[in-house]
Amino acid sequence: MGGVAAGFATVVCVTATPDRNRLALPATQVAPLLLGSTLTHDDDTGRVAVRITEVEAYLGADDPGSHAFRGQTARNTTMFGNPGHLYVYFTYGMHYCANVVCGEAGQATGLLLRAGEIVEGLDVARERRKSPRHDVDLARGPARLAQALGLNRKLDGADLFAAPLTLTLPAAPVDPDLVSSGPRVGVAGVGGGSEYPWRYWLTDDPTVSRYRAAKPRIPRTVNG
DNA sequence: CAGTCGATCTGCT
DNA sequence: GCAGATCGACTGA
Numbered sequence: 001m002g003g004v005a006a007g008f009a010t011v012v013c014v015t016a017t018p019d020r021n022r023l024a025l026p027a028t029q030v031a032p033l034l035l036g037s038t039l040t041h042d043d044d045t046g047r048v049a050v051r052i053t054e055v056e057a058y059l060g061a062d063d064p065g066s067h068a069f070r071g072q073t074a075r076n077t078t079m080f081g082n083p084g085h086l087y088v089y090f091t092y093g094m095h096y097c098a099n100v101v102c103g104e105a106g107q108a109t110g111l112l113l114r115a116g117e118i119v120e121g122l123d124v125a126r127e128r129r130k131s132p133r134h135d136v137d138l139a140r141g142p143a144r145l146a147q148a149l150g151l152n153r154k155l156d157g158a159d160l161f162a163a164p165l166t167l168t169l170p171a172a173p174v175d176p177d178l179v180s181s182g183p184r185v186g187v188a189g190v191g192g193g194s195e196y197p198w199r200y201w202l203t204d205d206p207t208v209s210r211y212r213a214a215k216p217r218i219p220r221t222v223n224g
Numbered sequence: 225c226a227g228t229c230g231a232t233c234t235g236c237t
Numbered sequence: 238g239c240a241g242a243t244c245g246a247c248t249g250a
Contacts, residue, residue, distance in 0.1 A: 056242070065242065067235095075234065092243050093232030099242090112242060143243050186242055 019169045020084040020161055027057035027102040027109040031200040034100060034111055036174045038119060040166040041149045046124030048149050050116035050139050054201035054208045056184050058099065060108040065187040068108035078157040079108040086165060088146070088156040095143035098151050100160065100167070114185070114199070115140045117207045118148060125149075141209045178203050185209070 023030055040049040058066040060079075067076045067089065078087040079101060087099040087110055099110035116139040118125045125138045125148040132138055139145040146152075160167040181197040201208045 058242075067242075070236070073235065089242085090233055091241070093234090095233095095243050097242065114242090141244070147244095184242075 019167065022169060023083040023100065023102050024104060025102065027059060027111050028198065030100075030102045031055050031057055031111055032173045032176065032179050033169060035179060035200060035202055036170045038166075038168045039113070039116070039149065039160070040120065040168075041151065041155075041164055042166070043150065043164040045150055046121055046127075048121035048125050048128075049119050050145060050149055051119045052113060052116045053205045054113075054115035054199070055100075056112040056114055057198040057200070058110050058112060059198070060103070065184060066108070072108075076108070079110055081105055081157070084160050084167075086151070086155055086158045086160055088151055088153055090153060091143075096146040096152055097142040098146050098149075098155075112142055113145055114142045115201070115205075115207050115209045116145050117205070136206045140207050174202070 022033060034052055034055050037052050038049050039052060040047065058068070060066060060068050061071070063069055066079075068079050072080050075089060076087070078085055079099065081101060082105045083101050083103060085101045087101055088096055089099075090096055098113050100113065101110045103109040118135065118138050122135065122138075126135070128150060129138050129144065129148050132144075137144070139148045155165070158165055179200055180203045181200050183197060184199045
């Protein structure tokens with residue numbers, strides 16, 4: 001059962017990882033570095049690795065679209081901690097989504113992992129994700145990616161550079177010509193418009209989630 | 225292919 | 238009580 005996470009973290013975190021320092025920058029600067037990186041989750045339910053193809057930057061307390069906008073709560077505490085950790089939250093009553101915490105402790109900036117390509121453990125990912133007809137859909141969308149990797153609330157706050165997680169950044173950022181940016185998905189108001197291109201993806205990658213504009217919710221009771 | 229809706233956790237009013 | 242960093246099923250063309 002529980003009680004495992006706190007134990008191994010103290011044992012493994014002996015040496016400072018250079019890659020961890022590369023995350024200690026504003027999320028908008030880390031975004032192009034994270035594209036093309038690989039995140040592996042390896043536990044007794046299986047081993048799956050995903051090559052990240054789409055991310056979204058959330059910029060902390062001043063960002064109305066961020067969970068951190070209204071200050072620190074029990075749920076978002078991880079966002080306010082040190083970079084190089086995973087912030088996992090539960091949303092819409094059904095789905096988990098995962099962020100890579102960036103910047104300095106207290107800034108609460110991070111990158112939402114929006115999509116990726118399964119590069120290891122395809123059979124395990126298919127088992128976890130059942131319905132999709134195409135493998136390209138296995139991790140297309142933040143909740144799908146989390147499910148394919150087997151991420152859940154138990155991994156909230158987990159170190160990205162220690163078991164059961166492994167984040168491998170590319171030696172150099174991908175060619176800027178291969179990176180596109182645009183407005184964030186599903187975020188209305190400030191930061192949701194084209195004025196802030198805080199969504200980044202690998203151009204023309206088939207695993208990138210299709211853009212859906214944030215739609216204002218219209219009450220259905222108006223016309224009876 | 226595009227539009228609509230249900231599921232039901234979390235934090236804020 | 239309500240809206241939300243969503244997904245999958247269903248509808249109609």
